[in-house]
């Protein structure tokens with residue numbers, strides 16, 4: 001059954017799809033945004049349970065010169081607060097207040113690893129250099145969100161003086177593409193110290209991206225009411241601008257030659273342009289492009305093969321706790337966004353080589369072996385702990401605290417255990433281990449005060465947002481990246497081999513995250529608007 005024709009249909013109501021839809025609606029396009037879940041937001045989403053507020057995906061937002069520029073450009077008011085970060089290793093806790101905290105971070109590391117003082121000073125010197133590059137990179141509002149025809153002051157006072165610095169910085173960044181694990185080996189001998197700096201990054205994270213973390217800590221902010229408020233604000237803007245949103249509709253087929261998408265009920269929607277703002281492996285699996293010209297057909301096939309060979313990056317295991325303790329007892333210890341490592345020993349090969357061995361031999365591995373591994377994995381890891389109530393006290397019932405404790409987790413482990421039929425048992429054990437580790441270290445007594453606990457595994461992420469391998473920031477960092485990964489050509493990242501189809505979001509550009517998803521959402525909308533303008537000029 002075919003319905004109306006839309007100028008643009010956008011598949012995926014995550015932050016990228018919402019951005020595209022808002023901009024195209026503002027330009028007066030007939031827009032339809034299709035989202036498979038009941039709520040939009042994807043990995044930028046929040047929910048409430050028993051009066052406790054939790055963030056299901058990203059825990060706080062980094063501006064990166066993009067989010068506030070987008071909000072201003074779309075005239076969206078969003079009440080936000082700073083989201084200060086603490087970093088802790090064993091009993092040493094540092095509350096990051098500004099660039100000067102970098103010296104305190106250096107002192108913290110030297111206290112724990114006095115024999116490596118010289119190496120620590122060198123790493124901090126490099127982090128400081130990277131922070132300077134980050135100041136340039138994010139130093140002005142991203143020009144993509146400015147009206148360059150009208151805003152002359154921006155062009156002459158900000159953009160033109162910034163451009164040479166930007167070009168110089170991009171050159172520097174591109175030279176720091178080596179995986180951070182390998183880069184740190186060239187400076188630091190002690191593997192435990194290397195782990196303290198890098199074990200909470202995704203495997204093979206490019207050095208520049210990883211070592212810019214101190215700048216990102218300073219950039220974090222939190223929308224009042226939860227990160228999901230950003231998605232809500234965009235959704236409301238789309239509706240205000242006349243865009244249409246359909247939720248609980250899953251697209252299961254793309255007939256590219258006919259410009260149709262088909263949903264789970266076999267309803268068909270016709271488009272002039274399509275933006276795919278969801279998992280790209282899914283797109284290439286469900287798209288029919290057989291009848292195009294040979295050049296497009298072969299480019300489509302080549303791209304499809306590349307996409308399907310690649311994997312999504314690391315996933316995450318998140319434990320949600322409703323705790324019968326007031327916020328004050330947590331405030332005394334750390335900020336509401338806290339990166340905590342209970343042991344300075346470091347994970348070593350626990351999360352990589354040891355786990356790979358277990359997984360490649362999974363049929364012969366018994367539960368006891370896996371539990372021994374789990375014990376080490378949870379004791380030696382780095383946790384991202386988020387306490388929404390410390391950022392916005394309205395988000396918890398009075399006298400109580402909600403916590404989200406997460407760590408990077410391997411999708412294949414959960415997949416295999418699920419297949420073997422004991423996922424619930426494993427998940428519950430993992431929850432127990434995490435609670436024990438955290439109660440025995442940084443939050444004593446936590447265990448006794450938990451009212452309710454539940455968790456999301458990589459499989460939940462895969463099911464909820466359709467993300468391949470439960471990935472949370474798109475592609476895994478491998479040698480042959482199937483999408484653009486150079487900032488100076490980021491505008492090309494939204495193109496697909498099919499002229500009427502564009503891509504946006506965390507799968508369209510790497511490295512990704514919320515700001516890049518928003519940026520690609522805007523770039524895809526811009527490409528369509530430019531194309532339409534050219535078509536109008538030609539037909540005049």
Ligand SMILES: Cc1cc2nc3c(=O)[nH]c(=O)nc-3n(C[C@H](O)[C@H](O)[C@H](O)COP(=O)(O)OP(=O)(O)OC[C@H]3O[C@@H](n4cnc5c(N)ncnc54)[C@H](O)[C@@H]3O)c2cc1C
Nearest residue numbers: 012014015016036042043057058251278466505506513514
């Ligand atoms: C725990 C966690 C921590 C994170 N921390 C950070 C951080 O500190 N900094 C940072 O920048 N980023 C972080 N991220 C990553 C960031 O949240 C994501 O990269 C970003 O939100 C991706 O947005 P997106 O719109 O590209 O994709 P998604 O949010 O995945 O949106 C895709 C949407 O498409 C829908 N969809 C999928 N398939 C279909 C279909 N067939 N039909 C219709 N709809 C479909 C999905 O339901 C989903 O709503 C984190 C993520 C998580 C989970």
